[in-house]
Amino acid sequence: MVSVGIILLLLVILYTIVPYMITRWAGFFVYQKGNVSSNIALTFDDGPSPKYTNELLDLLKQHKIKASFFVVGSKAKQHPDIIMRMHHEGHLIGIHNYVHHSNWFMLPHRVSCEVEETAKVIQNIIGVKPAYYRPPWGMMNFFDLFAHKKYHIILWSLMVGDWKSKGSSRRIEKRLLKGTKPGDIVLLHDSGETWGADEDAPQFTIEALRTVIKELKGRGYTFARVDEMIS
Numbered sequence: 001m002v003s004v005g006i007i008l009l010l011l012v013i014l015y016t017i018v019p020y021m022i023t024r025w026a027g028f029f030v031y032q033k034g035n036v037s038s039n040i041a042l043t044f045d046d047g048p049s050p051k052y053t054n055e056l057l058d059l060l061k062q063h064k065i066k067a068s069f070f071v072v073g074s075k076a077k078q079h080p081d082i083i084m085r086m087h088h089e090g091h092l093i094g095i096h097n098y099v100h101h102s103n104w105f106m107l108p109h110r111v112s113c114e115v116e117e118t119a120k121v122i123q124n125i126i127g128v129k130p131a132y133y134r135p136p137w138g139m140m141n142f143f144d145l146f147a148h149k150k151y152h153i154i155l156w157s158l159m160v161g162d163w164k165s166k167g168s169s170r171r172i173e174k175r176l177l178k179g180t181k182p183g184d185i186v187l188l189h190d191s192g193e194t195w196g197a198d199e200d201a202p203q204f205t206i207e208a209l210r211t212v213i214k215e216l217k218g219r220g221y222t223f224a225r226v227d228e229m230i231s
Contacts, residue, residue: 018142019144020140023138023145023155024155029140030154031155031185031230032156034185034226034230035183035229036229037183038182038220039221039228041067041068041186041223041224041228042060042065042067042068042186042188043069043070043156043185044069044070045189046072046100046189047072047075048069048082049075053082053190059206059210063223065223066090066228067092068094068154068225069091070154071096071122072096072097072098072191073118073122076122080125084125087126091225094130094134094154096135097114097135098113098115098121100195102135103139108147111143115148130151131152132152132153132226132227133148134154152227154185155185156186156187158184158185158186160175160179160186162189162204163192163196163198163201169204172204173208173211176208185226185229188205188209189205190205
């Protein structure tokens with residue numbers, strides 16, 4: 001007979017590891033890269049942050065760049081003025097759960113509640129229901145593959161570890177300039193308040209972008225929102 005422990009292990013693998021392989025390795029059910037070769041998409045997770053997001057928006061506005069923000073619903077509710085500014089300045093606003101918890105450690109009903117509550121918060125602020133979703137850490141459970149069909153699930157093709165402040169802005173700058181390729185969806189962060197992140201890390205991201213944006217423009221890249229990249 002198969003032991004209870006083995007059965008539980010198989011269920012855990014089915015709930016967590018199998019969806020990770022399907023989405024991150026095979027790319028099914030999700031978008032990881034854009035289809036417009038000259039464009040790249042800057043995407044920002046974990047905000048809004050009253051300490052960093054407005055400074056980032058100032059930089060994007062200066063360079064006339066439209067980006068995509070996957071916001072935490074509880075933070076969006078606390079800072080509706082920042083969400084409204086994102087919307088007014090033409091950025092895409094997507095869902096990043098109501099609280100920054102991994103879908104691997106929540107039951108399907110709880111995940112659905114987190115997604116829908118965040119969608120409601122965003123819609124109440126800007127009058128538009130979001131259509132794009134990025135699960136925290138890119139971790140999807142088995143039921144996520146089928147439960148969020150009304151949302152486009154956005155992951156990424158380039159990640160530079162900008163949630164850590166070690167190496168300062170120079171490390172982020174080097175990784176972005178070396179790693180960026182046509183059609184990339186780039187994962188960045190405008191808040192350092194989540195588990196595993198350094199609180200001051202977004203400042204280094206912003207500093208790096210001051211150089212990176214100019215350099216990438218000089219290479220002929222243009223910047224687009226995620227919805228423009230996958231349409």
